[in-house]
Amino acid sequence: FQCTNMAMGGLPDVNTENPAFQKYYMDFVNRLLAYGVSGFRYDTAKHIALPSDPLDSLSERNNFWDVALGREAVDGVKLAVPADSLFIYGEVLQDKNVKEEEYAGYMKLTASNYGHALRHVLEEQDYYADSLGSWHHPSPGTKLVTWVESHDTYANAHESAHISDAAIRQGYVFLTARSEGTPLFFSRPAGSTRQNYWGNNLVGARGNDEFMHPEVVAVNKFRRRMHGQPEIVRATDSGRVVVVERGTKGAVLINLSDGEQTVSLPSALPDGNYVDKVHNSSFTVNNGELSGKLAPLASYIITGRGVAI
Template sequence: MKKVLLALLVLNFSLLFAVPKSKIKDGAILHCWCWSFKTIEEKLPEIASAGFTAIQTSPINTCLVGEKGGLELFGRNGGGKWYFHYQPVDWKIGNYQLGSREDFERMCKKAESLGIGVIVDVVPNHTTPKKEAVSPDFIKACGGIEKLYHANSSQSVKSYVNRLQSTSHSMGGLPDVNTENPLFQAYFMNFMNDAVDCGADGFRFDTAKHIALPDDPLDPAATKNNFWPVFTGAEAVNGLKLHKAADLFLYGEVLQAENTREKDYAKYLAVTASHYGKTLRSQVKSDSVSAKYLKNWRNDAGGNNLVTWVESHDTYANEGESAKLTNFQLRAGWAVITARKEGTPLFFSRPKGAEGVQFPGASKIGDAGNDEFKNPEVVALNNFRTAMRGEEENLFNADEDGGTKILCIERGKKGVVIINTGDEVKIKAPSSLPDGLYADKAHGLQFKVKKGMLSAKLKAREIYVVY
C-alpha cells in the first residue's frame, strides 16, 4: 500500500511540474539546433528570461558516427556533420553529439523547474543508409532486417505527388522504415515513452509527410497505416500507448507541395507552415512587409494548427536558401509570426559567427548558437505574444506613400507591433489603443496615441513593441 501511495505521489509531483501544452502552443519555441543537453541546461535561465516558453532539441536518438568522428557542423573528409543525428542507428536516448540519457533527463528537470517545455525532434521514417551500422538489437526487435524496411524502400521517390512513393520509397538515399510494423512501433514507442518519462513535453516528427496517413495506399510490407493514430495516443500497439499523450505538444514536418495533405495531417498534430515561411523570407529579403501578402497563412491546415518559422534548420543548413538573411531581416520576420494571433513560432538558433554566412566557423556541434535569441527586440516580442493571448489581430501597412516598409500588427485594443524595414520616418497611423503616452518595450521610443491616431518618429530598420 505504501508503494502505491508513493507511486501516486511521484506521478502527481511530475504532473505538477509538467509544462502545459497550451503554454507551449501560445508561446514561442527556441530551436536549440545542435546544442548539447549540457549547453541547453546551462543556458536555460537566459532562455526563460528571453520569454521563450519551450526549447526544441536536435534528435536525441543514437546516430551515425562519421569515419573520423569529430563535432564539426559540416566537417570534410569523413568528419562530423550536423545531419548525422538525422541518421538513426538505434532508437535509444543519447548520442555522441548531444550527450547521454542522464544529461537529457537532468536538462529536462531544469527546464521544467523554470517553466520551459522540452520538445524532442524524433526521426521514425528512416535509418542511416549505412545499414551495417544499424544496431543488431534494434534489427532483432523489429523481426529482422527484412521486416525493418518497406518493401518499396530500395526504390527512390520519383514523384512526391504519388502518395505510395512519397510514403514508402527511399528519400534522399535514406532507406524507408516500415513504420507500420507493430514490432517497430512498440520499439519506437518505448523510446518516446522513455523521453516523456525523462521530462519531454512534446515531439517534432521529422519527415512527417513521408509517413502514411490511414487512407493512403498500403506498402506491400504493411497491413494497416496506423502510425499516426498510434503515435498521437489514439491507439495502442502491443499493449503500449503514448504516455501523457493528451498533454503533449505534437507537430510534424509537413513541407508543403502538391498533394501534401496538410489538412489531413492536422487531424492528428500541428504541421509546419513552410509556404508561409518562404513568403516571409521573400518579403524581408526585399525590405518589404506587405499586409496583403502576409495575412494569408497559405496552408489548408488553418492558422491554429501551424508551427511557423522565418527559417528552419533545412533552409539554413541543408538548402542554404535562408543563410544570407541578416539578423535584422530575421528579427523582422520573427516580429510578424510572434505578433500574430495564430501559429506557434519557432526561432532557429544559428551558429555563432558572421551574419549572412552559412557555417561561419565559430561553433561546433554541442555549442550554443549566437546571442540573437536574447536580442531586446526578440525578448520584447516574446513577452508581447504572452501578454496578447486571445486578442484579435489586425495587420495593415502604415506608409504614408502607400508602400510596404511599415507593418503594424495590432492585437485588440491592448497593443501593437510596428516593423520598419525602411529609413527613419515619422508615422501617423490609426490605433485602437487608449489615448496616452507609451514607451515601446524594445528601445524605449515614445509613442503618442490621441483621438485614435498613433504617432512617433521611427528609426531606420527597427521593431517596436507597444502596449
C-alpha cells in the same frame, strides 16, 4: 508510395507500419514522457504514411500516426498521456500532392509556404510584396508552426542565409506579435556572417545570440501577455512599416526597411503617450492615430497602462 515507403536523402526507410517497431518506439516515447518531455517534433513527417496512402507490400495497415498519437495501442503499449496534453507538430513541408488536411487531423503542421512569403516581404522591404493575410495553408493558424526560416532554408542552397540577422529578427517579431501560429526561431550558427554562413559551427554547440536580442525577448513576453486579445494588422502605404495591434492592450511596430521611417496609422489603443519596451522610444496616440519614428530594421513593443511585460 515513393515518398512514404522508399529511401529519402540516401537514408533507408524505417518500417513504421511494423507492429514490432511501433512497440519499440512507443516504449521509447513513454520513457521520454516519464522524464518530463512535454512535446515532440516529427521530422520528415510527410514521409510517414497516412491511412489513405498506398500500403507497403509487407504492411496490413498504415496506422503509425494512430499509434504514435495515442488513438490505439500496439501489443498492449499506448501513449502514456493524452496527445492533446502535449505539444506535437510534424514537419510536413508544403509541396504538390501533400495531404496537409489529413496530417492536420493528427497534429500541428509547419507553415513552410508562409515562411517563403514572409522572406519575400523581408527581401523587398515591403509588406505588400506578398500576401501575409493568408496563411498559405488549408489549416487555420491555430494548427500551424510558423517561421521566418528553418535549418533547411538556411543550409540547403542557402535559400534564406543571405538575409541579414536584423531582417530575420523583424520577421520573427511579426510572427510572434500575431495571435495565431506558434512561432519558431531558428538559431543561426555562432560567428556566422553573410559571407561565412557556417561561422564557428559545431555539432551540439548553441547558435549565435540573436535569440536573446532585446526585441526577441520583449515580443516573446508581449505574446504571452496578449493571449486572447484580437489582432489587427496594418501597414503604411509604402509597406515599409507594419503594425500588429492586439485589441486595446498593446501594439508592435516593425520597420522592415533599412531607412528611418515615420508612422501615422489608425489605432485602437487609448489616446496617450507610450514608451516602447526595448528602445525607450516615444509614440503617441491622438484621436485614434498612432504616430512616431522608427529606426532602420527595428521593432518597438508598446503596451497600455497596467500591462507589464
